[in-house]
Amino acid sequence: MRPMTGGLVCGGITAATIGGVLAALDDYQVRDFSDMDPVIGVAGGAFAATIAAMLILIVHRRPSAHAVVPLLLVPPVLTSLTTGLERDRLEAAVLWGAVAMAVQLLVATRWWRRAVPAILLVCLAGAGATWAVQEHWRAHAFEALGVPLYVPDAPGYRLTGAHPGRYSLIVRLEGAAGGFDAVVERAWPSCPERDRAQICLPDGYAMTLHPAQGQVRVRKADGSELARLPGSVTLTEAD
Numbered sequence: 013m014r015p016m017t018g019g020l021v022c023g024g025i026t027a028a029t030i031g032g033v034l035a036a037l038d039d040y041q042v043r044d045f046s047d048m049d050p051v052i053g054v055a056g057g058a059f060a061a062t063i064a065a066m067l068i069l070i071v072h073r074r075p076s077a078h079a080v081v082p083l084l085l086v087p088p089v090l091t092s093l094t095t096g097l098e099r100d101r102l103e104a105a106v107l108w109g110a111v112a113m114a115v116q117l118l119v120a121t122r123w124w125r126r127a128v129p130a131i132l133l134v135c136l137a138g139a140g141a142t143w144a145v146q147e148h149w150r151a152h153a154f155e156a157l158g159v160p161l162y163v164p165d166a167p168g169y170r171l172t173g174a175h176p177g178r179y180s181l182i183v184r185l186e187g188a189a190g191g192f193d194a195v196v197e198r199a200w201p202s203c204p205e206r207d208r209a210q211i212c213l214p215d216g217y218a219m220t221l222h223p224a225q226g227q228v229r230v231r232k233a234d235g236s237e238l239a240r241l242p243g244s245v246t247l248t249e250a251d
């Protein structure tokens with residue numbers, strides 16, 4: 013097999029490994045007690061990387077530096093994307109699949125004095141791009157939530173945090189007199205008339221204030237606005 017052809021094949025195997033594990037993750041990223049994504053990312057990533065290395069050795073029929081790439085690249089990438097960083101499964105697969113392909117092609121050149129610095133630069137570029145799109149990927153989490161994105165407006169308070177749950181949006185407001193949380197979720201069995209604790213929203217949703225507040229209005233928000241807020245809220249979504 014020609015070196016560059018081997019690089020393309022090994023790059024495809026490594027990229028498919030990253031994409032395959034990402035595809036096995038929850039469609040919507042939420043960290044709670046039942047979240048299996050960290051297990052899939054850490055244990056599954058290490059297992060998948062080992063399988064990829066074995067496939068590469070079978071393809072080459074001899075020891076090859078290409079087999080080391082998935083072992084060094086796949087586990088840290090998937091661990092980061094499942095234990096701390098925001099992610100978009102498709103965009104992350106495309107980004108790191110391209111990095112994997114570039115690294116394997118650089119390994120195929122065998123010009124180690126030039127390839128090693130270039131490999132480091134490619135990996136750093138991938139890490140930098142991942143960091144740069146964190147807010148963009150966090151916005152996707154809010155937009156995929158499925159509940160209307162409303163936030164409260166209250167005199168003397170400002171938004172300080174937002175968290176997308178599995179079925180609700182939680183936002184935090186802080187003011188000189190303290191703070192409160194607001195939860196947007198499906199009203200069950202129905203939304204009562206507006207009072208100090210609950211505000212009815214369109215399509216059968218409601219915003220519940222914890223604790224109840226006076227002089228609160230609501231306004232529509234979008235994923236980008238919420239993504240700019242830290243994830244610090246007081247309440248947690250009920251299991």
